[in-house]
Amino acid sequence: MMSNRVGLPKLFKYFFGLSVLATLCIAEVSAPALRSFEGVEPHMGTLVRIQLYAGDAGSAESAFRAAFDRISQLDGALSDYKPDSELNRLSQSAVNRPVKVSEDLFHVLETAQSVAVRTDGAFDVTLGPLTHLWREARKQGHVPEARALRQAASHCGYRKLHLDRANRTVLLDEAAMQLDLGGIAKGYAADEALAVLKKTGYRSALVAASGDLAFSDPPPGRRGWGIGIDSLDAAGQPFTSTLTIANAAVSTSGDSEQHLDYRDKRYSHIIDPRTGMGLTNGLTVTVVAPTGIESDANSTAASVLGCKLGLAFIENQPRLAALFVERTIGRSHLLESTRFHKIGDMN
Ligand code: AMP
Ligand code: MG
Numbered sequence: 001m002m003s004n005r006v007g008l009p010k011l012f013k014y015f016f017g018l019s020v021l022a023t024l025c026i027a028e029v030s031a032p033a034l035r036s037f038e039g040v041e042p043h044m045g046t047l048v049r050i051q052l053y054a055g056d057a058g059s060a061e062s063a064f065r066a067a068f069d070r071i072s073q074l075d076g077a078l079s080d081y082k083p084d085s086e087l088n089r090l091s092q093s094a095v096n097r098p099v100k101v102s103e104d105l106f107h108v109l110e111t112a113q114s115v116a117v118r119t120d121g122a123f124d125v126t127l128g129p130l131t132h133l134w135r136e137a138r139k140q141g142h143v144p145e146a147r148a149l150r151q152a153a154s155h156c157g158y159r160k161l162h163l164d165r166a167n168r169t170v171l172l173d174e175a176a177m178q179l180d181l182g183g184i185a186k187g188y189a190a191d192e193a194l195a196v197l198k199k200t201g202y203r204s205a206l207v208a209a210s211g212d213l214a215f216s217d218p219p220p221g222r223r224g225w226g227i228g229i230d231s232l233d234a235a236g237q238p239f240t241s242t243l244t245i246a247n248a249a250v251s252t253s254g255d256s257e258q259h260l261d262y263r264d265k266r267y268s269h270i271i272d273p274r275t276g277m278g279l280t281n282g283l284t285v286t287v288v289a290p291t292g293i294e295s296d297a298n299s300t301a302a303s304v305l306g307c308k309l310g311l312a313f314i315e316n317q318p319r320l321a322a323l324f325v326e327r328t329i330g331r332s333h334l335l336e337s338t339r340f341h342k343i344g345d346m347n
Pocket of ligand 1: 122124125131180182183184211252253254269270271273296299300304
């Protein structure tokens with residue numbers, strides 16, 4: 001019996017931020033032939049970590065290579081930071097004419113639009129003009145001008161993005177539209193990295209891309225992957241709640257990583273499409289779903305909806321569970337959806 005314990009404290013500090021910290025551990029690996037290996041590479045503007053079980057370092061290395069190559073390929077298609085990405089070329093070329101896109105890009109846009117419809121536009125990948133304005137504002141250290149916000153908002157709106165599944169084409173209603181998949185692409189990339197690993201025989205793995213984690217089968221001899229979510233209770237005391245999951249994904253959205261502090265307010269990098277403003281609700285939302293693309297998009301969406309509407313939305317979606325942590329000075333208020341602690345193997 002080999003004992004193996006792997007901690008990813010930096011990662012969790014990274015994605016759960018101030019009020020929610022988590023650690024991941026695996027203990028007592030029972031299959032002696034398999035060892036846990038971890039690979040880390042920078043992709044999609046963050047460090048992506050992959051953990052898997054393999055017989056030796058050489059085979060783990062080639063598995064990491066294949067998985068990271070797939071993530072890199074997806075970044076090339078879905079990034080709005082890379083000027084020549086498929087996404088950015090689409091934003092330029094699809095104005096008033098249908099443009100054929102890759103299956104990856106179509107699938108992500110299709111999923112995004114379905115979350116947009118179900119959340120009445122709280123999730124909206126056409127917010128590029130606003131998210132770019134806020135990116136600049138974070139660099140400059142002040143909130144964008146009202147006129148610039150109005151102007152950017154006038155080029156946004158998920159109803160201006162049209163998809164044709166039969167021809168796999170995309171059409172945009174206006175020039176100056178800009179698509180931004182920052183709220184959904186990492187989750188999809190995590191799913192696809194797991195799929196590559198599965199195809200080459202690595203069925204027990206985890207992929208962590210910033211706040212988006214996807215898990216396949218449990219580690220050998222285990223019931224699932226343990227995730228500890230450290231938080232503060234109503235009295236401001238630390239406590240840990242744990243989940244054991246497999247074949248599922250967990251995403252956390254909030255303002256801990258990217259934000260602008262301006263005149264006593266913290267503006268998140270997540271934009272409320274109704275106002276064009278960065279969220280100031282101090283929420284951190286963790287969503288569990290069968291796939292990363294779903295957990296990623298829906299954690300961003302639930303952050304915009306806020307505690308009350310967000311929780312009602314999650315309860316209505318049988319594939320989703322969520323934990324909402326609302327931060328106020330010195331303490332946190334926690335709300336869990338009814339399925340949050342009943343989650344196990346979701347596929
Ligand atoms: P996440 O960290 O997954 O919650 O995604 C946040 C990122 O999604 C932001 O940095 C933007 O790129 C993008 N984004 C911001 N607001 C929204 C929104 N309301 N709907 C969809 N994507 C958004
Ligand atoms: Mg997201």
